[in-house]
Amino acid sequence: MRNEEKPIVVFGGTGYLGRKIIKKLLDNNEKVRILSRNSRKAKIILGEDVEIIESDVTCRDAIIQSLEGVKAILIYLSALNSKLIRRMKQIERDAVLMIMEEAHKANIDRLIYLSGYEIREDVLRKLNIIKFGEIKLEIEKKIRESNFNWTILGVAPSFELFFAFLRNNKMAVPGGGIKPIPAISPEDVGEIAAQTILRNDVGGKRFRLTGPEAISFPEAAERISAITKKQIKHIKIPLVAVKVVSIITLPFNPLIRFIYYALKALNNFPSDLAKSVPEDHQILLKTFTYSPITFDMEIKNRFMER
Numbered sequence: 001m002r003n004e005e006k007p008i009v010v011f012g013g014t015g016y017l018g019r020k021i022i023k024k025l026l027d028n029n030e031k032v033r034i035l036s037r038n039s040r041k042a043k044i045i046l047g048e049d050v051e052i053i054e055s056d057v058t059c060r061d062a063i064i065q066s067l068e069g070v071k072a073i074l075i076y077l078s079a080l081n082s083k084l085i086r087r088m089k090q091i092e093r094d095a096v097l098m099i100m101e102e103a104h105k106a107n108i109d110r111l112i113y114l115s116g117y118e119i120r121e122d123v124l125r126k127l128n129i130i131k132f133g134e135i136k137l138e139i140e141k142k143i144r145e146s147n148f149n150w151t152i153l154g155v156a157p158s159f160e161l162f163f164a165f166l167r168n169n170k171m172a173v174p175g176g177g178i179k180p181i182p183a184i185s186p187e188d189v190g191e192i193a194a195q196t197i198l199r200n201d202v203g204g205k206r207f208r209l210t211g212p213e214a215i216s217f218p219e220a221a222e223r224i225s226a227i228t229k230k231q232i233k234h235i236k237i238p239l240v241a242v243k244v245v246s247i248i249t250l251p252f253n254p255l256i257r258f259i260y261y262a263l264k265a266l267n268n269f270p271s272d273l274a275k276s277v278p279e280d281h282q283i284l285l286k287t288f289t290y291s292p293i294t295f296d297m298e299i300k301n302r303f304m305e306r
């Protein structure tokens with residue numbers, strides 16, 4: 001098999017970002033393989049051009065099969081939903097380590113891992129939410145210590161996050177979301193990740209994937225108001241309310257606890273990281289070839305051009 005005919009395997013290819021990355025790879029005439037628990041659903045999401053191995057990523061034999069003859073691996077597995085959250089360690093940690101182990105045995109060199117924007121252990125410990133980032137911290141460390149030709153992409157929240165709190169012209173945000181945070185279009189993540197897989201000159205690097213600016217929730221509400229000409233009212237809900245619900249529901253539904261951690265992290269986003277967003281974005285523009293989608297463009301796409 002010639003190298004360019006070898007497939008790229010994407011773990012998490014049917015996910016929110018995985019599908020965007022695969023679309024860009026297919027547009028580039030790349031062969032793509034995925035491992036999915038449901039091939040029928042995967043076919044509906046990704047079409048007929050993707051090779052699908054139906055299995056669970058926690059199964060070693062399935063990993064071995066999915067790695068057969070591939071030229072690169074991309075990992076973006078997520079257990080962040082109510083059905084999978086109890087298996088998070090098995091899926092996001094143990095399976096990833098197993099993929100790395102088997103990829104090493106199979107002499108696969110190129111590995112791309114999608115992680116959080118930047119995971120600062122000291123910040124998470126101070127906020128008492130280390131559980132929110134500990135798996136990604138451990139995996140990133142293992143990747144850096146490995147012999148892979150690796151690239152880590154630290155992905156900012158998608159613009160979608162700002163719209164997720166919008167109901168009936170009100171943006172009600174637990175904790176308020178007063179601090180500016182980086183945000184990016186999922187299309188841009190797809191483009192950058194696809195280019196990353198295909199390049200050989202970005203090995204041993206970690207990039208922070210963000211749009212051009214850091215945005216706070218009150219600012220997002222103002223921008224949506226200005227573009228749509230509908231007044232969006234920003235409302236701060238006490239974060240402690242989510243905390244209380246997350247404690248009550250913990251025995252039945254650990255997902256809310258995780259959402260609470262995410263909201264706490266978001267409301268305490270480090271100011272220095274927010275300040276460096278334009279610079280981080282410039283690095284992306286210099287390194288990759290794409291036309292970034294801005295938050296204003298995203299608002300127009302959503303509300304104006306329907």
Ligand SMILES: NC(=O)c1ccc[n+]([C@@H]2O[C@H](COP(=O)([O-])OP(=O)(O)OC[C@H]3O[C@@H](n4cnc5c(N)ncnc54)[C@H](OP(=O)(O)O)[C@@H]3O)[C@@H](O)[C@H]2O)c1
Nearest residue numbers: 012013014015016017036037056057077078157158160161
């Ligand atoms: N607002 C934001 O900033 C933002 C950004 C990203 C994501 N999100 C949201 O966050 C949630 C998570 O998104 P996501 O893309 O990270 O995850 P996702 O859409 O839930 O996808 C998870 C991926 O992991 C795979 N996976 C999980 N467990 C697996 C297993 N045991 N074996 C094989 N594959 C497994 C799934 O594959 P199969 O299901 O095919 O097996 C799927 O491809 C979603 O609800 C998404 O909409 C929000």
